[in-house]
Amino acid sequence: MKKLLLAGALLCTLALPAQADVMLGGQNWSFAGVDNLTLTPVVPGGNQPQNIQCVICGDNQPQQQADFGYTNFHNNGGQSDIAYFSTNVAGGGNPGFDTVGLGYSGDFLRNYLISKGDTSLQFSIGIDVNDTNTPQTLESFYLLNLTTHTVLAVYSLGPGGTALVNQNNGTGFPDWTLSGFNINLGTDIHAGDQLIFFARMSGANDGPDSFFIVPTVTAVPGPIAGAGLPGLIAACAAMVGFHRRRRQQRLA
8 A cells, every 4th residue: 555655646746847855655755966868869779679678668579688677568559648667577567556666776777787888877768669650648757766765867848748759660679769867876876776767658559669778888999990900010010111201301
């Protein structure tokens, strides 16, 4: 019953624009330092279930992530208003309005991002929508710290939301990107903190949608152009030749 009251209060509050120190289920939820997310019609490259994990997945996805929790998004269309919390249980059912589900631990998400080359811990969410030529609407999307009762990231325009057009046809190919997530271990979260994602959609009209984690890969400086030993030898030879010509000019 306590979870029911907490989730109900949380859902009501998440429908509103961010504000400080909101009371949820008798506890304070802080928006201090919240990341305000940006939604853009940018298609993340190579972002498919085969190599990028999703936190809320359509049941028509070719799942390849038994070690990574995700909520199974059951929707056959005709949904006027649906809300999903992520879960750390692989293929878990939608917790819906009666519970907020089981969160990911802070160190689990951190280790996942680092394993993908995202040492900055800044990531995005790719959204794959399915529609019948009638855009669906994203009402809001949140990243919550259940342990500290802190809202870490938020996208919410209030009433009306944002219409999402299907622009990258195919299962597992996101159409939109939510960017601006930044989890700093030791600042925003601690290793044992429980984190959870939340999405509210309306007008879902054609099958399940999916929300994928898109790591921000930090570029690593590579070798001199012409990669490998041959390129390095060529570069050294060019430098030797340059200095030899300079010396001959001075002696002339």
